[in-house]
Amino acid sequence: MVQSASPTVRFLKAAELDSRMLGMIGALAMIWVGFHLLSGGLFLTPRNLWNLSVQSASVAIMATGMVLVIVTRNIDLSIGSMLGFIGMVMGAVQTDLVPKLLGFEHSATWAVALAIGLGLGIVLGGFQGLVVAYLGVPSFIVTLGGLLVWRGAAWWITSGQTIAPLDARFRLMGGGPEGSIGAGWSWAVGALACFAVILLMAGGRVRRRKFRFPLRPLAAEIFLGAAACTFIVAAIAVANAYPWPIGSVRRFAEANGISLPPGGLFIAHGIAIPVLIAIGVGVVMTFVATRNRFGRYVYAIGGNPEAAALAGINTRWVIVKVFMLMGFLAALSGAISIARLNAATNSEGTLAELLVIAAAVIGGTSLAGGAGTIAGAMLGAVLMQSLQSGMVLLGVDTPLQSIVVGAVLVAAAWLDGTYRRRV
Amino acid sequence: MDQMPDALVAMRDVAISFGGIHAVDRVSIELNGGEVTALVGHNGAGKSTLVKILSGAYQHYAGTIFVGGKEVAIGNPRDAKAYGIETIHQSLALADNLDAAANLFLGRELRTRWGTLDDIAMEAEARKVMRRLSPHFERFKEPVKALSGGQRQSVAIARAILFDARFLIMDEPTAALGPQETAQVGEIIRQLKADGIGILLVSHDIHDVFDLADRICVMKNGRIVGTVRVADVTKDEVLGMIILGNCPPSAIPGPGASVATNEERGRQR
Numbered sequence: 001m002v003q004s005a006s007p008t009v010r011f012l013k014a015a016e017l018d019s020r021m022l023g024m025i026g027a028l029a030m031i032w033v034g035f036h037l038l039s040g041g042l043f044l045t046p047r048n049l050w051n052l053s054v055q056s057a058s059v060a061i062m063a064t065g066m067v068l069v070i071v072t073r074n075i076d077l078s079i080g081s082m083l084g085f086i087g088m089v090m091g092a093v094q095t096d097l098v099p100k101l102l103g104f105e106h107s108a109t110w111a112v113a114l115a116i117g118l119g120l121g122i123v124l125g126g127f128q129g130l131v132v133a134y135l136g137v138p139s140f141i142v143t144l145g146g147l148l149v150w151r152g153a154a155w156w157i158t159s160g161q162t163i164a165p166l167d168a169r170f171r172l173m174g175g176g177p178e179g180s181i182g183a184g185w186s187w188a189v190g191a192l193a194c195f196a197v198i199l200l201m202a203g204g205r206v207r208r209r210k211f212r213f214p215l216r217p218l219a220a221e222i223f224l225g226a227a228a229c230t231f232i233v234a235a236i237a238v239a240n241a242y243p244w245p246i247g248s249v250r251r252f253a254e255a256n257g258i259s260l261p262p263g264g265l266f267i268a269h270g271i272a273i274p275v276l277i278a279i280g281v282g283v284v285m286t287f288v289a290t291r292n293r294f295g296r297y298v299y300a301i302g303g304n305p306e307a308a309a310l311a312g313i314n315t316r317w318v319i320v321k322v323f324m325l326m327g328f329l330a331a332l333s334g335a336i337s338i339a340r341l342n343a344a345t346n347s348e349g350t351l352a353e354l355l356v357i358a359a360a361v362i363g364g365t366s367l368a369g370g371a372g373t374i375a376g377a378m379l380g381a382v383l384m385q386s387l388q389s390g391m392v393l394l395g396v397d398t399p400l401q402s403i404v405v406g407a408v409l410v411a412a413a414w415l416d417g418t419y420r421r422r423v
Numbered sequence: 424m425d426q427m428p429d430a431l432v433a434m435r436d437v438a439i440s441f442g443g444i445h446a447v448d449r450v451s452i453e454l455n456g457g458e459v460t461a462l463v464g465h466n467g468a469g470k471s472t473l474v475k476i477l478s479g480a481y482q483h484y485a486g487t488i489f490v491g492g493k494e495v496a497i498g499n500p501r502d503a504k505a506y507g508i509e510t511i512h513q514s515l516a517l518a519d520n521l522d523a524a525a526n527l528f529l530g531r532e533l534r535t536r537w538g539t540l541d542d543i544a545m546e547a548e549a550r551k552v553m554r555r556l557s558p559h560f561e562r563f564k565e566p567v568k569a570l571s572g573g574q575r576q577s578v579a580i581a582r583a584i585l586f587d588a589r590f591l592i593m594d595e596p597t598a599a600l601g602p603q604e605t606a607q608v609g610e611i612i613r614q615l616k617a618d619g620i621g622i623l624l625v626s627h628d629i630h631d632v633f634d635l636a637d638r639i640c641v642m643k644n645g646r647i648v649g650t651v652r653v654a655d656v657t658k659d660e661v662l663g664m665i666i667l668g669n670c671p672p673s674a675i676p677g678p679g680a681s682v683a684t685n686e687e688r689g690r691q692r
């Protein structure tokens with residue numbers, strides 16, 4: 001190893017930090033500060049950041065699945081259409097099927113609709129996976145077909161009519177004042193997250209000591225833990241600093257028989273439910289990708305499919321499961337999208353597949369397979385959404401927005417490639 | 424013919440072809456426990472293909488395989504491993520993006536009591552087995568893509584000896600190794616043999632073969648030329664088997680032995 005490394009590099013090595021991840025965080029910080037200055041202080045506000053988090057959720061959720069798909073040297077172009085189709089099905093189930101069976105605004109409506117949607121996602125994804133893995137049709141072709149088929153099917157359900165409005169409980173998944181968990185619960189989530197971070201770090205240290213493996217310097221460990229907890233607390237403080245709009249407050253006050261004080265009433269949003277779902281998905285998917293046998297096989301297949309097969313891994317079945325997971329996540333994103341819109345339309349999710357792939361690639365997923373992280377892809381989703389909403393704040397025209405996002409994607413892939421060759 | 428062989432592993436009339444090329448053509452071979460059998464032959468003779476059939480890499484082959492005297496169906500690598508057959512492939516078959524420990528335990532991961540991957544325990548085991556093979560090896564945290572050819576080969580060998588094999592197939596295991604590591608592998612082969620494990624060693628190095636093997640089996644153009652005890656032949660005779668397909672009198676000839684024509688005898692003289 002290099003002896004004459006600079007102090008920063010030595011610190012990073014000692015802390016075992018991923019320098020690529022740090023680079024992305026740096027890029028994101030630069031974009032945020034840049035937009036903040038250019039917009040005259042409009043970007044780094046609780047309101048904008050909260051909206052940014054909600055807008056990123058749907059793409060971030062699907063990006064976690066796309067990482068695994070791309071890691072196995074496949075691609076899924078069908079997720080946008082699948083999202084649209086499953087969204088229409090969930091819409092029809094909650095406005096048509098369940099009311100007929102159980103009555104209007106039944107408390108289980110949302111659960112039935114969501115369960116059917118998620119199940120359908122697994123089935124559709126699994127079907128595409130079977131064709132890819134067992135019939136040997138390239139995933140690019142299979143999911144390109146899926147892109148056309150599911151979009152057509154979405155139209156078919158209502159002959160193109162929009163389904164609205166949706167079930168009130170289902171709508172909570174979309175965010176908004178009611179679809180957020182409020183200040184108290186947000187702090188509880190934050191405390192839990194900090195506790196989990198500390199527990200994980202301590203647990204890892206204890207196990208490494210038991211096997212007498214080299215440990216990270218204690219200072220680095222404490223610094224990392226403190227940084228993570230500070231970030232969590234800051235994020236929750238921001239979410240809690242964004243108050244309900246006056247209309248919602250008034251309705252809330254009327255419904256609960258509270259008289260509004262003259263200065264108004266400060267009710268914090270807290271973390272939005274879709275964001276909470278996305279974070280949960282991120283944690284679970286990171287666990288799946290790194291701490292679980294299935295994830296290990298996914299990466300092994302991406303690194304060397306022949307070696308994985310010779311090691312006795314049922315590579316085809318693993319691929320099918322990856323596509324099932326992707327379908328499930330597309331369905332989950334579909335639920336969030338239609339809930340946010342309070343309507344299911346047959347064009348929902350158009351081009352989402354490209355945003356998701358872009359997020360994964362910006363987040364360091366290699367299209368050659370074998371490399372990519374869940375956290376990176378989610379960060380990529382946030383980065384892209386930041387660019388987009390920043391440009392909206394600045395009043396940049398839509399065509400120019402596309403041009404910028406496209407250029408950033410290519411630049412990110414190029415930077416990542418050069419980085420990979422050097423390290 | 425229909426009698427069950429009492430060898431540890433036996434293949435009978437095994438054949439496979441790829442698009443008209445008979446890569447392995449009616450090969451019969453018996454391999455015993457506690458014995459090293461060397462499989463030699465020119466490039467493209469079919470050695471790796473034969474080895475891959477035994478390790479479950481190919482599904483569509485003709486013929487029968489016996490393990491411990493019983494006919495078995497080896498349809499995939501898991502089957503072979505279940506019969507205690509471990510293989511070091513010529514291509515090494517490593518997942519380049521994973522580290523050494525992940526490769527060693529690929530498909531047979533150690534897990535914690537919660538069912539999660541126990542990376543630390545796997546690394547500890549990896550350190551133990553790698554110390555036997557390559558004492559200087561320290562790069563446990565890096566993907567094996569970053570390792571040298573010899574280090575990668577050591578990882579592939581370690582994977583095969585890590586699990587209690589009854590039968591070990593080594594397809595050119597020392598091709599990329601330095602002298603010290605090669606000696607180490609030779610030592611390990613002797614140890615395993617003493618433990619009663621059967622070994623099939625594919626090698627181009629005639630000196631190594633004479634050093635380590637008990638029997639030599641020669642292949643040419645997908646067929647067995649002959650099998651012979653190391654004590655009964657000279658290196659030149661073995662070279663004659665490999666290059667010309669000539670079977671010396673001490674060898675048991677196979678279907679690939681050339682019926683020497685007058686012309687060839689003339690050329691030899």
Ligand SMILES: Nc1ncnc2c1ncn2[C@@H]1O[C@H](COP(=O)(O)OP(=O)(O)OP(=O)(O)O)[C@@H](O)[C@H]1O
Pocket residue numbers: 441444445446464465466467468469470471472473513
């Ligand atoms: N998957 C395959 N598809 C088509 N042909 C193959 C395949 N595998 C092997 N062959 C052919 O079968 C023959 C035997 O190849 P094999 O790899 O078994 O030779 P080998 O004896 O191991 O040679 P070497 O000493 O070079 O390793 C060759 O002619 C090769 O081209």
Ligand SMILES: [Mg+2]
Pocket residue numbers: 470471472513594
């Ligand atoms: Mg070979």
